[in-house]
Amino acid sequence: MAPNDPPPTLENSTPPPVDEQDPGRDTSTALNAVIGGVVGIVLSFVPLSPVLGGTVAGYLEGGDTDDGLKVGAFAGLVALLPIALVGFFVLVLLVGGTPAAFGILGLVGLFFVAIYTVGLGALGGAIGVYVEDEF
Template sequence: MAPNDPPSSLENSTPPPVDEQDPGRGTSTALNAVLGGVVGIVLSFVPLSPVLGGAVAGYLEGGDTNDGLRVGALAGLVVLLPLSVIGFFLLFLLGFGANSAVLGLLGLVALLFVTIYTVGLSALGGVIGVYAESEF
């Protein structure tokens, strides 16, 4: 055996099998969610923009309905973060500080509504995106 020859155990070895479920995809769920969230933020002036952001994330993710729901909801959380920070900052500038417990409660109810709206519609968009990717 020459010094540059491979060991005999590697001569007839085959490479490991390629993942058959997701060939050619190099993106992760987190990256797809961030890209969908950015689309949702950029298009925030359009009504129902979370659906569009979730659809982009779902289209990029592919897979089944559960994958679309998951990546769409994550894209909705990406959209929700800057919207809630900007919303609370604007409320603070308008004078709605911590002066009243009722205003604080109202702010929490508004945050709950915006969360359901954004994350729910993004999840719906994720399902639509997965469907579009599988059909077209």
């Protein structure tokens, strides 16, 4: 120890905690999910577009497969919102004033569309994490 060096203290001798993510990466799961959901909405004319949106979200998120599945499912939920609103509007125009038929058709349609967008978004999230890890 040199004569001018300060004495070692506890804060000088312990390294700072290491974050689980990459040191230079500051990501937000919600922001990545919104970006992936918007990509899925914009590319909605492409078949299986929730996979593309989930892939973008998973790529941006990084981490492990569980992180990709989570952010991809959230991206699918973001993409589900405008699809559900348009579907509701079309259902009102087609069914009209019968509330029982409206409710049953609406719930069945929402169920299948939710499985499609959220499931494929989660799959895309896992693919995005894999691509980010490999390349």
